[in-house]
Amino acid sequence: MFDIKWIRANAEAFDAAVSRRKGGSASASELLAIDDRRREIIQRLNEAQEQRNALSKQIGQAKAQKDEAKAQALMAEVAQLKEFIPQGEADERAVERELHDALAVIPNLVFDDVPDGADETDNVEYFGANGTAETAARQRAPKPSFSFTPKEHYEVGVAARDMDFEAAAKLSGSRFVVLKGQIARLERALGQFMLDLHTTQHGYIEVQPPLLVRDEALFGTNQLPKFEDDLFFTPHGDSRLALIPTAEVPLTNLVREAILSEDELPLRMTALTPCFRSEAGSAGRDTRGMLRQHQFNKVEMVSITTPETSIEEHERMLGCAEAVLQKLGLHYRVMDLCTGDVGFGAKRTYDLEVWLPGQNAYREISSVSVCGDFQARRMDARYRPAGEKQAPRFVHTLNGSGTAVGRCLIAVLENYQQEDGTVRVPDVLQPYMGGLTAIGGQ
Incomplete structure (x- = not known):
């Protein structure tokens, strides 16, 4: 099993090593593309959660100022985020499973001095x-x-x-x-x-x-x-x-x-x-x-x-x-x-x-x-x-x-x-x- 961070830092070396293995078809670019999608989803989730927290504070402030119209508008925004976040979390789990499954079928990388050969x-x-x-x-x-x-x-x-x-x-x-x-x-x-x-x-x-x-x-x-x-x-x-x-x-x-x-x-x-x-x-x-x-x-x-x-x-x-x-x-x-x-x-x-x-x-x-x-x-x-x-x-x-x-x-x-x-x-x-x-x- 491989660490995707190591593959990102050593993409060329990874591709060269995988190519030495029989049936080695995995490529760093394909794996990193999955990881990029994972990172993007995580970033959007983090931003949404930060926005939800910020809006929640603003709702409290609006209610303290008895500005009910503003509070209701902010609560509507929070409701939209509450719908987005569970779907985002499900998307994150799905792409993490996709990355895990892709990494799980890649064979170990052999030592440099292992003899090359077909069979x-x-x-x-x-x-x-x-x-x-x-x-x-x-x-x-x-x-x-x-x-x-x-x-x-x-x-x-x-x-x-x-x-x-x-x-x-x-x-x-x-x-x-x-x-x-x-x-x-x-x-x-x-x-x-x-x-x-x-x-x-x-x-x-x-x-x-x-x-x-x-x-x-x-x-x-x-x-x-x-x-x-x-x-x-x-x-x-x-x-x-x-x-x-x-x-x-x-x-x-x-x-x-x-x-x-x-x-x-x-x-x-x-x-x-x-x-x-x-x-x-x-x-x-x-x-x-x-x-x-x-x-x-x-x-x-x-x-x-x-x-x-x-x-x-x-x-x-x-x-x-x-x-x-x-x-x-x-x-x-x-x-x-x-x-x-x-x-x-x-x-x-x-x-x-x-x-x-x-x-x-x-x-x-x-x-x-x-x-x-x-x-x-x-x-x-x-x-x-x-x-x-x-x-x-x-x-x-x-x-x-x-x-x-x-x-x-x-x-x-x-x-x-x-x-x-x-x-x-x-x-x-x-x-x-x-x-x-x-x-x-x-």
């Missing part, structure tokens, strides 16, 4: 703030090699009889899955492992948030109004609630309409929750297997910081997500998303893409984004700088998957599969699996 094919591999390809390679597990043709995850799961898409379709339709037995336990182990890692080693506070949220929360984290079709809603009294598409929504909104003290920052939270997405814009994509589901589990990380520390926090959060894949021994790469692929609310996004040998391709398993004050303005989330008497400032927000549990399950099944149909359990997960070193097989 995901223009994303650039990222090796860390001061890294190189060589240092990144040392941190990441190599691609696995196989003496047989590796299968895709759903082939492994169905063969083990622990991944059932047909039963899920009977219950709920397409893009759902029923996990059973050892694969269900493996999925649970992955989520628990991630939570333990982030809370005991990375300094995140575990949160169990509601899974149903109001429209105001979705607006705060920019799912509304632009992505309404991707959400599942349920009636709730005279309004509605939505199933969360990601725990970013409730976690970030915990600071909604709050003024924090600087010593509370950074505030780091994590949650393991189901996520629900209608995938309205993905018809025909990834229809086989678990890659694109209406319901999936994800460990989310959210950080609330000061403006001065948000870029450093972004790199830190990326490292926390990477640690999950490193400890699981999964090969991956990090991509710096181009202007055509960065999410609506982000100023920069890093995607972690894990290697899936069954597909012979990298697939996204985590997105880590820094949003600046974009969401904070929508939520009115602020903090009071330490030792200063100045007005509270907007916080900066960040979010990242740490990671998508279902996609991590896919990666483990494909990368750790063995020729006999079993799947080796990664060392870090064995304590969560009761000491099992392998699952599956006949």
